[in-house]
Amino acid sequence: MAEDFRSTEVGERYAQALFDLxxxxxxxxxxxxDLRSLRAAWIDSADLRRLAISPVIPAEDKQKGLxxxxxxxxFDPTTKKFLGLMAASGxxxxxTGAIAAFxxxxxxHAGIVAAEVISARALDARQVSAIKAALKSALGRDPELTARVDPSILGGIKVKVGSKLFDASLKTRLDQMKFALRRA
Structure with a gap:
């Protein structure tokens, strides 16, 4: 679901207008x-996703729903108007693209370095602080960490900072080994 939150061209235009306002x-x-709450709701609620994405639901109903x-x-009145405008404009x-772009x-604007940590199971506070410390030493400033669980990686972690990905997952290592064995 977090993969849904990628900046898009249309999302960037709307996000820029919202940011400026x-x-x-x-x-x-x-x-x-507000947008962070909406992102969490998007991930948790199939009904919200269906409301926003379904081509069968008229724009007016989407606007009323959002x-x-x-x-x-x-939500702040600015956020409410933004959601209504996006829905009314079809x-x-x-x-999701607008949320990611915002x-x-x-x-x-705030000088924040955002990092997403993906693990096979939930990380405890000690692990999160160790990852934060390692990222701080590598990046030179405190990262804003978002943790996500993805059991499909089997073990290890993936860390995304901007467009860079550090992949130390067990699944990736097994895939690399499988590829190497096929070549041999």
Missing amino acids: ANENKRLDAVRA EAIADKAK RASDL EALYAR
Whole structure:
């Protein structure tokens, strides 16, 4: 599901407009918090994904649905208007791209280094702090860490920082070994 959150061209345009408006109105942190909540809801709720993506649901219904979600979650008015505008424009399916692009704009603006850690099972606090310390020494500043569990990697971890990926997963190592055996 986290793979859904990749910046898109349309998402970047909408995110830039939202970022500029939120920055101008000094609502950046509130909008960012709203979009993070929406991202978590997107991952957890098949109904939300269906509402935004389904070509069968009219744009007007998508707009009402997204605005109702914003009201229920007590989102900032800027975020609510943004969601309504995306739906009314027929761009609700680009919501994940806009969220990813907004996060990138925010990180660049705030000087944040975002890192995603993917592991086969949930990491404990000691492991997370060790990964943070290693990334801080490699990057020269504190990273903002997001942890995700993906049992398909079997073991080890993957760490994404920007467009770079450090892959120390067991699945990748087994695939490499299988490839090497086939070549031999």
